[in-house]
Amino acid sequence: MKVLPSSLREKKRYLAFRLETEGDGPVDRKALLDEVYHATQALLGDAGSAEIGYRLMGFDGTGGILRVGRGRVEEARAALATVYAIRGQRTTIAVTGVAGTVRAATEKYIVSENIPPTNILSMQISGTASGIAVRRKGEEIDIVPDDKEVLRRGNTRYLGLTSSDIVTNRTQE
Amino acid sequence: MVPAPMKPDDAGASYDAGASYDAHFYDLDTHPYPEGSSSPSRMLLVARRLGYAGVCALHHAEFFSAARPLPDGVLRGVEVAAANAQELRRGIDRFRGRVGVLAVHGGDEAINRAACEDSRVDVLTHPHEGKAPGINHVIAKLAADHGVAIEFSLAPVVLARGGARVRALAAYRATFALVRKYHAPYVITSGAASSYDLRDPRSAVALCRLFGMGERDALRGLAQVPAEILRRASPGYVAEGVEIVDNDNATRGG
Numbered sequence: 001m002k003v004l005p006s007s008l009r010e011k012k013r014y015l016a017f018r019l020e021t022e023g024d025g026p027v028d029r030k031a032l033l034d035e036v037y038h039a040t041q042a043l044l045g046d047a048g049s050a051e052i053g054y055r056l057m058g059f060d061g062t063g064g065i066l067r068v069g070r071g072r073v074e075e076a077r078a079a080l081a082t083v084y085a086i087r088g089q090r091t092t093i094a095v096t097g098v099a100g101t102v103r104a105a106t107e108k109y110i111v112s113e114n115i116p117p118t119n120i121l122s123m124q125i126s127g128t129a130s131g132i133a134v135r136r137k138g139e140e141i142d143i144v145p146d147d148k149e150v151l152r153r154g155n156t157r158y159l160g161l162t163s164s165d166i167v168t169n170r171t172q173e
Numbered sequence: 174m175v176p177a178p179m180k181p182d183d184a185g186a187s188y189d190a191g192a193s194y195d196a197h198f199y200d201l202d203t204h205p206y207p208e209g210s211s212s213p214s215r216m217l218l219v220a221r222r223l224g225y226a227g228v229c230a231l232h233h234a235e236f237f238s239a240a241r242p243l244p245d246g247v248l249r250g251v252e253v254a255a256a257n258a259q260e261l262r263r264g265i266d267r268f269r270g271r272v273g274v275l276a277v278h279g280g281d282e283a284i285n286r287a288a289c290e291d292s293r294v295d296v297l298t299h300p301h302e303g304k305a306p307g308i309n310h311v312i313a314k315l316a317a318d319h320g321v322a323i324e325f326s327l328a329p330v331v332l333a334r335g336g337a338r339v340r341a342l343a344a345y346r347a348t349f350a351l352v353r354k355y356h357a358p359y360v361i362t363s364g365a366a367s368s369y370d371l372r373d374p375r376s377a378v379a380l381c382r383l384f385g386m387g388e389r390d391a392l393r394g395l396a397q398v399p400a401e402i403l404r405r406a407s408p409g410y411v412a413e414g415v416e417i418v419d420n421d422n423a424t425r426g427g
Binding site for chain 1: 204206207208209210211212214215218219223244327330331332334335366367368369370371372373375376377378379380382383
């Protein structure tokens with residue numbers, strides 16, 4: 001079939017996004033799409049999903065570019081905001097910017113900081129809360145707290161701290 | 174001459190040109206550690222990354238401690254829960270002098286009403302949580318008269334699915350219509366129990382559109398009304414229009 005001339009194609013917008021996840025390692029492309037479709041389906045139904053017309057243009061496990069129909073950006077934002085977990089791991093999709101071309105979205109809104117989280121193996125910490133530190137990413141430190149009730153109330157796998165919350169055992173002495 | 178590069182047009186047809194995202198956004202309802210599973214500083218770190226100027230640690234009374242230090246940018250707040258109006262007044266007496274933001278745990282219609290009759294209350298949280306919508310024309314007018322902000326928490330919209338979310342959106346729609354009619358103040362919050370529950374201001378606006386709140390109205394609930402509550406919490410504030418601007422000679426401006 002002949003390709004539609006560009007003037008007759010529907011206008012698109014490209015959302016640059018970044019994932020914030022509690023899971024280990026990069027997020028699977030299929031898992032992300034399943035969750036996005038599922039959340040959109042639940043919020044806007046089949047007709048709404050079809051109008052948005054998602055297409056994942058690029059994705060590296062932590063962020064990427066999602067194509068949506070022009071004039072559907074707000075619906076897409078709302079639907080993406082209702083994603084709260086991917087494959088059972090708490091994850092949020094933060095839209096960092098919207099552009100009219102893939103190139104503009106990439107150049108303006110994809111920040112390649114990509115500090116990979118370091119796994120700290122069972123280091124006892126105290127300070128704001130006490131527990132076992134499991135990983136660190138920049139200033140952010142995730143711990144398994146002694147008090148497991150906070151995880152139930154917060155509905156997360158770890159207790160999230162920052163470096164300012166921590167008093168290491170060595171400095172305490 | 175090189176012609177100036179053409180700017181791409183707005184990402185959506187429905188943007189309001191007068192709305193500004195440069196304002197100072199505050200999320201007045203978060204429940205950090207020890208109530209939820211992000212420390213106050215982690216909650217603040219993520220909120221700032223999303224575009225907020227600060228958050229309020231709005232603990233329920235059993236998790237509240239006036240002695241616990243909070244980082245700059247995290248306001249101290251309390252969410253008073255009570256079984257009846259008398260108990261509520263006692264709770265407000267107990268906490269008003271110790272917090273920047275005093276909220277009432279809403280839901281019960283008698284509590285909603287009692288909260289909106291008391292000018293010392295800053296925010297009435299999730300008023301719809303009972304079976305009834307929670308806010309009627311009488312309560313909306315009281316809220317407007319006493320400057321009590323009605324909360325629209327995004328938590329049920331983000332986290333619930335199916336019937337529970339439908340009921341929340343329907344209640345928000347009805348409540349917002351009354352709030353707008355009587356010019357009652359309102360705030361938009363995340364109700365976050367961890368940093369993964371926070372949503373950036375643009376997402377919050379997109380979610381508010383789902384229950385009939387426009388962009389400008391949503392930004393008001395994210396920035397202007399919280400700013401007003403913060404101003405009341407600042408040390409020099411005396412009463413509406415009366416503020417100590419210079420502590421040395423106690424000059425009062427108005």
